[in-house]
Amino acid sequence: MQKYDVVIIGGGPAGLAAAIYAARAKLTTLVLEKDEAGGRILGSREIDNYPGYFGDVSGPVLMAKWREHALYCGAEIVQETAESLDLASEIKTINTEENTYEAAAVILCPGVPKENSLKGEKTFMGRGVSYCVNCDATFFEGLSTAVAVYNDHGMEEAIFLTRFAKEVYVTIPFNKSDEKVSEELLKEAQANNKIKLLWHTNIIEIQGDAMVNKAIIQNMENNEISGLEVNGVFLFPELTASTAFLAGQVELDSKGYIKVSEKMETNLAGVYAAGDGTHKFLRQVVTAASDGAIAAVAAEKYISKLKK
Numbered sequence: 295m296q297k298y299d300v301v302i303i304g305g306g307p308a309g310l311a312a313a314i315y316a317a318r319a320k321l322t323t324l325v326l327e328k329d330e331a332g333g334r335i336l337g338s339r340e341i342d343n344y345p346g347y348f349g350d351v352s353g354p355v356l357m358a359k360w361r362e363h364a365l366y367c368g369a370e371i372v373q374e375t376a377e378s379l380d381l382a383s384e385i386k387t388i389n390t391e392e393n394t395y396e397a398a399a400v401i402l403c404p405g406v407p408k409e410n411s412l413k414g415e416k417t418f419m420g421r422g423v424s425y426c427v428n429c430d431a432t433f434f435e436g437l438s439t440a441v442a443v444y445n446d447h448g449m450e451e452a453i454f455l456t457r458f459a460k461e462v463y464v465t466i467p468f469n470k471s472d473e474k475v476s477e478e479l480l481k482e483a484q485a486n487n488k489i490k491l492l493w494h495t496n497i498i499e500i501q502g503d504a505m506v507n508k509a510i511i512q513n514m515e516n517n518e519i520s521g522l523e524v525n526g527v528f529l530f531p532e533l534t535a536s537t538a539f540l541a542g543q544v545e546l547d548s549k550g551y552i553k554v555s556e557k558m559e560t561n562l563a564g565v566y567a568a569g570d571g572t573h574k575f576l577r578q579v580v581t582a583a584s585d586g587a588i589a590a591v592a593a594e595k596y597i598s599k600l601k602k
């Protein structure tokens with residue numbers, strides 16, 4: 295049994311930022327990360343919206359610095375998956391396949407699952423496939439794009455993308471009558487001459503050479519398959535958080551996101567959460583880092599009180 299002041303579950307931007315703050319506060323700090331530490335941003339070839347970086351840094355390069363920083367501050371990072379937890383007791387227990395850890399405080403930073411279920415999606419991730427208009431729209435200035443829309447969030451992103459792209463094909467796998475997209479947004483999209491709405495249509499494959507040049511789409515009514523000549527494909531599936539392993543432990547919202555207070559506290563004393571896996575408005579590196587810092591400072595204050 296290994297004991298730490300803080301165990302952080304997930305080594306993406308939120309977890310690494312939390313590790314830097316916790317370790318700098320002289321808390322013994324362990325990060326459990328099931329893959330390579332760095333999180334989903336490792337899939338980005340170019341980050342354009344993290345303050346101080348514009349077009350000259352990739353996800354892997356930025357995250358290598360964050361890993362190095364966390365280790366420099368004294369945090370440990372191990373490649374293990376948190377499988378079962380006991381978070382309700384004062385001493386928290388975290389089990390991985392290899393070890394059992396005890397901690398005074400736990401910071402949950404599991405993010406959302408990594409995508410890549412479509413044919414070609416993984417190959418062209420960062421080479422024309424994107425999940426974030428805020429992050430990548432500027433790369434598609436004057437170009438043709440397709441956006442897979444399932445709900446209001448996707449439609450909002452498609453409308454925003456028209457400020458940059460020459461044309462935006464919006465695929466929607468439902469009928470208008472299914473009302474998955476609100477009437478108000480639909481009207482806005484219909485009035486926008488850059489948007490071409492393709493009802494009852496799904497993107498089923500992404501093709502290209504060095505970069506994306508085609509989205510293969512399927513009409514769900516007649517199964518007809520055709521191709522859209524596009525330079526970019528934005529995917530907005532209905533994301534659910536990677537929190538199945540937390541069920542019955544902390545309070546989650548209806549989509550599985552962890553409910554937190556402004557101090558990143560969950561409903562359990564000594565248990566905090568940060569980043570994309572929490573119920574929040576904006577899922578980005580900068581907000582994940584901010585959440586992680588807040589969670590670590592809140593955890594430090596909690597542990598200090600425990601030790602008094």
Ligand SMILES: Cc1cc2nc3c(=O)[nH]c(=O)nc-3n(C[C@H](O)[C@H](O)[C@H](O)COP(=O)(O)OP(=O)(O)OC[C@H]3O[C@@H](n4cnc5c(N)ncnc54)[C@H](O)[C@@H]3O)c2cc1C
Pocket residue numbers: 303304305306307308309326327328329330331332333334335336337338340341342343344374375376377403404405406419420424425426429430536539568569570571577578579580582
């Ligand atoms: C291709 C791509 C490009 C993007 N571009 C940008 C951009 O330009 N700018 C921007 O701000 N944002 C961008 N984003 C969004 C950004 O990556 C996320 O907002 C950010 O990574 C969230 O950080 P996080 O730490 O909360 O979660 P994640 O990055 O998802 O990290 C969570 C980590 O937890 C690990 N984990 C999950 N469960 C467990 C478990 N049980 N045990 C151990 N480890 C676990 C996962 O393996 C993962 O590494 C992009 C995302 C993608 C996919």
